[in-house]
Amino acid sequence: MAKDAELERLKAAQDTAFKRKQDAYDKQESAWKARAAARETMNGAFEAKQRAYDVQQRSWEDLSRLRDREGPRIEQLNRLQEQAYQNMKDSFDQATSAHNNRDGAAAAMYARQGHEYKAESQRHVTERRGIISTLKGEADRHATLKPAFDAAKDRFNAAKREHDRAKAVHERAQAEFKTAKANFDKAAKDFKARLEVLKKETGKRNEDKRSIAEKAGVPYQYRDKVYVSKGANGITNIYFGGVGEPNGPGHAHYVMDASGKVTYKREPFDPHGNENFVRDAELTRRLGDAGLALFRRDRSAAGPRSTQYHDGTVTVKVKSGYNRKTNSIATDLIIIDRSASPDEHLHLILDELDGTVLFEEWRKNH
Amino acid sequence: MIEDVVKTLEIIAENKDNQPLHILGGYIVGATIVRDDIDELNSRYPELERIAELGSELETIEDDNEYAASLFQQFQQALIHLKQNL
Numbered sequence A: 001m002a003k004d005a006e007l008e009r010l011k012a013a014q015d016t017a018f019k020r021k022q023d024a025y026d027k028q029e030s031a032w033k034a035r036a037a038a039r040e041t042m043n044g045a046f047e048a049k050q051r052a053y054d055v056q057q058r059s060w061e062d063l064s065r066l067r068d069r070e071g072p073r074i075e076q077l078n079r080l081q082e083q084a085y086q087n088m089k090d091s092f093d094q095a096t097s098a099h100n101n102r103d104g105a106a107a108a109m110y111a112r113q114g115h116e117y118k119a120e121s122q123r124h125v126t127e128r129r130g131i132i133s134t135l136k137g138e139a140d141r142h143a144t145l146k147p148a149f150d151a152a153k154d155r156f157n158a159a160k161r162e163h164d165r166a167k168a169v170h171e172r173a174q175a176e177f178k179t180a181k182a183n184f185d186k187a188a189k190d191f192k193a194r195l196e197v198l199k200k201e202t203g204k205r206n207e208d209k210r211s212i213a214e215k216a217g218v219p220y221q222y223r224d225k226v227y228v229s230k231g232a233n234g235i236t237n238i239y240f241g242g243v244g245e246p247n248g249p250g251h252a253h254y255v256m257d258a259s260g261k262v263t264y265k266r267e268p269f270d271p272h273g274n275e276n277f278v279r280d281a282e283l284t285r286r287l288g289d290a291g292l293a294l295f296r297r298d299r300s301a302a303g304p305r306s307t308q309y310h311d312g313t314v315t316v317k318v319k320s321g322y323n324r325k326t327n328s329i330a331t332d333l334i335i336i337d338r339s340a341s342p343d344e345h346l347h348l349i350l351d352e353l354d355g356t357v358l359f360e361e362w363r364k365n366h
Numbered sequence B: 001m002i003e004d005v006v007k008t009l010e011i012i013a014e015n016k017d018n019q020p021l022h023i024l025g026g027y028i029v030g031a032t033i034v035r036d037d038i039d040e041l042n043s044r045y046p047e048l049e050r051i052a053e054l055g056s057e058l059e060t061i062e063d064d065n066e067y068a069a070s071l072f073q074q075f076q077q078a079l080i081h082l083k084q085n086l
Helices: A005-100 A104-143 A145-216 A281-297 B002-014 B021-031 B038-044 B046-058 B066-084
Strands: A226-230 A236-240 A252-256 A262-266 A306-310 A314-323 A328-337 A341-351 A357-364
Touching: A005 A104, A005 A145, A104 A145, A145 A226, A145 A236, A145 A252, A341 B021, A357 B021, B002 B021, B002 B038, B002 B046, B002 B066, B021 B046, B021 B066, B038 B046, B046 B066
Parallel strands: none
Antiparallel strands: A226 A236, A236 A252, A252 A262, A306 A314, A314 A328, A328 A341, A341 A357
């Protein structure tokens, strides 16, 4: 196929678009890997956060359950302590009254009861303090879990921000790839369309060449592989059968004139030469007429006289061209024989077309 | 030598014997084309070649017609021109 500037431009555009698409694809892939890695990190951070949350939650639930369980006991202990305290106070008041009434035995009994209530009240206080201390310890332990959860949450948030950034980069790269792909698809489509046009044109040219080869009588086996050159003068040169190329070494050469007549035929590997010209009597006559007309217009077109033969005795001097006397293209010969006829010369005029003797006379030299 | 040729041609041009023109044409050819050294002389004196060919044409016209007279006249003028350029 002959070179086509538009096709080459489109091919270059397609190649450029392909490279851009590949670059955009690589960039998209790279961005996707970064996004996937960020997502992995984010997922890991999320799981860590969830684990920290679960630990904290379980601790909170344990604490809540403990509080729920021990809260009523504390209230009960408060009531029992209050009751014991009140009983202690009443016993000591009664002991005081008994003592004032000089009832030593009753005073001692009430005093002993007062001390028992006091001891009971202190037991309730001790138990309540123990429970409260346990609750506080559990609350403190729970409180230590919160920073771990907060840190895990911060790490997750940071990972999420990085993931969101990588996602945005990837989505931009994805959009750029889509644009580059669309541009490439269009460039490829344009290239293909032009190629199709050229293929059709080439097919048409090949068909034309085949038709010309057929018209010129090129042998069938060469008709699909001919090189045709058309001149401005309407002459068509057809080459085929060469080595490697139709016009390669040993090629055949046909020449067809503007009317479609083959004027020259050289078959593959035949020698170059006049024998290859296809003689056309009509053409010869027309060329003769044309040549004669030219000679008639310009007599000086006749060539100079030259010595055609000389052997020291006989000399033949020839001039060729238009002869006014005979009104034809003629060969004009002056023949001198210094031995046989030293005082004369023979003047002979022959018609160039058919060799007819137009003039033949011996003339005296002086 | 050109002088010998010119002298012969002058005699022919005078035509004192009133010869037919085609005979004179033969003489002109005899004085020019027939010479062995004519090619060299032609190269030096182009007018001589024209005279020789006028003679060659004149010797083929045997009826001394107007055209022959015209050729002879051209020969005479060419001779004058040749002499002027010697």
